[in-house]
Amino acid sequence: MNRSEVLKAIVPIISDELVICNVGLPSQELFLFDDQPSNFYMLGAMGLCSSIGLGLALSQYSKVIAIEGDGSILTNLGALPTIANNVANNFVLFIIDNSSYGSTGDQPTYTGKKTSLTGVAAACGCECVVECQAEDAPDALRAAMESDRMTVIVCKCQPGNIPVSVIELSPVTIRDRFVSEVERRAVKQKRVQKLTKLS
Amino acid sequence: MPINLDRRILDELIANDIEFVTTVPCKQLAGVILEIENEDRILHVPSNREDEGMGLCVGAYMGGKKSCIIMQNTAIGVTINALSTLIQFYQFPLPMLISFRGEVGEAIACQVEMAIHTKPLLAEMNIPTYHFHNPSDVEEFGDILKYTQMSKKPVAILTDSNFWRGGG
Numbered sequence: 001m002n003r004s005e006v007l008k009a010i011v012p013i014i015s016d017e018l019v020i021c022n023v024g025l026p027s028q029e030l031f032l033f034d035d036q037p038s039n040f041y042m043l044g045a046m047g048l049c050s051s052i053g054l055g056l057a058l059s060q061y062s063k064v065i066a067i068e069g070d071g072s073i074l075t076n077l078g079a080l081p082t083i084a085n086n087v088a089n090n091f092v093l094f095i096i097d098n099s100s101y102g103s104t105g106d107q108p109t110y111t112g113k114k115t116s117l118t119g120v121a122a123a124c125g126c127e128c129v130v131e132c133q134a135e136d137a138p139d140a141l142r143a144a145m146e147s148d149r150m151t152v153i154v155c156k157c158q159p160g161n162i163p164v165s166v167i168e169l170s171p172v173t174i175r176d177r178f179v180s181e182v183e184r185r186a187v188k189q190k191r192v193q194k195l196t197k198l199s
Numbered sequence: 200m201p202i203n204l205d206r207r208i209l210d211e212l213i214a215n216d217i218e219f220v221t222t223v224p225c226k227q228l229a230g231v232i233l234e235i236e237n238e239d240r241i242l243h244v245p246s247n248r249e250d251e252g253m254g255l256c257v258g259a260y261m262g263g264k265k266s267c268i269i270m271q272n273t274a275i276g277v278t279i280n281a282l283s284t285l286i287q288f289y290q291f292p293l294p295m296l297i298s299f300r301g302e303v304g305e306a307i308a309c310q311v312e313m314a315i316h317t318k319p320l321l322a323e324m325n326i327p328t329y330h331f332h333n334p335s336d337v338e339e340f341g342d343i344l345k346y347t348q349m350s351k352k353p354v355a356i357l358t359d360s361n362f363w364r365g366g367g
Contacts, residue, residue: 020258040261044284048254051246055258055266058242059219078247082255086244171289179261186263 001134002160003096004029007067009134010094013141018182020053020066024103026096028164030067037177041167047076050093054083057091062185063145064090070097070111077120083152084125092144093152100159121152131156201365202334205230208296211337213240215344217267217294219259221245221252225271225298227363232269249274250281257291265348269296272357273313275320282324286353293353294344299330304360321355328355331362 001009003026011034021027023042030039042049050073053066073079073095083093099112111117118131128149132140134157144151167174208231212220219242222232235243242264246252249270256266270278275297286293300307301314321328327350329343330336340356347354 042285044288045250045254045281048250048257048281048285051251051254052258052261055219055244055255055260056262057258058244059259059262059264076248076251076254078251079254082244082246082251175261175289175291182261182263 002158003069003098003102004160004162006096006134006137006155006157008033009138010141013138013145014065014067017145018056018062018064018178018185020049020056020064022049022067022069022072025161025164026067026069026102028167029162031167031169032164037181040178041169041174043167043171043174047072047079050076050079050083053093054079054086054088054091056182057088058086060182060186061090061189062182063092064088065092065094065141065145068093068095069102070095070099070117071101071109073117074109074111074115077124080121080124080126080152083150084121084127087127087150089148089150091150092141094141095152095154096157097154098157098159102159102161106159106161118154121154126150126152128152129154134158202337204334204337204363204365205234207337208340209234209238209241211341211344212267213238215341215348216265217344218242218264219244219256219266220269221255221266222269223247223249223252223271223274225300227298227300227358227360228269228271228296231296235269249278253278253281253286253293256293257285257289260291265292267294267296267344271298272300272317273310275313275317279320279324282326282353287324290351291353292347292351294347295353295355297355297357298363299357299359302359302361304364317357324353326353326355328357331356331358333366334362335366336362
């Protein structure tokens with residue numbers, strides 16, 4: 001399985017969740033498979049997907065999934081100690097590790113050689129780090145979502161791309177509809193909390 | 200009586216509903232960072248690099264918390280892409296309280312090298328920039344925070360050695 005097949009396989013799990021998606025082909029593929037207002041597509045700023053995801057998870061109560069790549073997280077490895085030391089149990093960092101820079105033509109990254117992102121995340125202090133093969137990605141992600149425990153998943157898969165179009169949405173549209181979705185969920189949660197108190 | 204700048208900056212952050220602050224330290228900023236760390240109304244998440252911090256601020260903002268980054272001017276270079284393709288492209292408000300090292304009163308020659316490039320880089324990026332030189336300049340901080348939210352832009356507040364020394 002390659003990255004696009006992994007993404008397609010996890011769509012049923014992430015479709016109704018707040019998702020921050022990595023720049024380039026991953027965002028374009030997610031846009032093609034399952035465009036939702038609850039998806040924040042990165043159009044630039046390579047490497048900051050994990051950091052945006054953590055900031056969002058620390059600032060509200062809904063679950064947040066950041067879909068990262070190996071090439072992307074390698075440009076911002078400093079994010080991992082910050083994640084480890086500022087625990088947000090509503091946060092899942094899902095790294096699709098195809099050992100290549102897919103969006104730029106599948107040049108190899110160091111994760112196909114000596115570097116283990118699983119080992120890096122654990123060494124940075126992340127307490128729940130799961131490495132899985134592509135076929136097991138849906139089960140691993142579902143388990144992480146149900147655990148209510150901050151989890152880093154490193155999903156190993158094959159390189160390779162499918163033809164996709166660029167995302168035509170404007171960045172401000174992506175921002176506005178995502179923020180509306182965050183606010184809608186916050187209002188819903190408050191209503192549930194109120195009802196729970198009343199009962 | 201001299202103004203307690205660290206406390207005054209903290210008070211303005213709180214008065215302007217800033218609830219999330221990320222910092223990368225500078226010795227000039229040590230006092231204000233300590234105030235923020237000890238303040239329960241602000242979530243302080245130190246970052247390892249300034250562009251990482253900008254990502255954190257964007258996430259916090261979308262989660263409903265107004266955010267601010269506190270950093271040193273020597274890091275402007277590593278934030279250009281984040282400023283351009285994230286903060287400006289998506290129109291996120293981001294106040295940047297920046298220690299302006301390398302100005303008169305600086306002890307380390309290397310700091311001067313980035314000081315020379317600081318204002319030209321911010322100007323090239325079309326980032327509204329304010330320079331606090333005298334302690335009384337802090338009076339404008341609250342209004343700059345409001346201006347940042349209104350304009351949905353990154354806004355730089357450069358704070359130099361004279362400002363932090365109390366103008367003496």
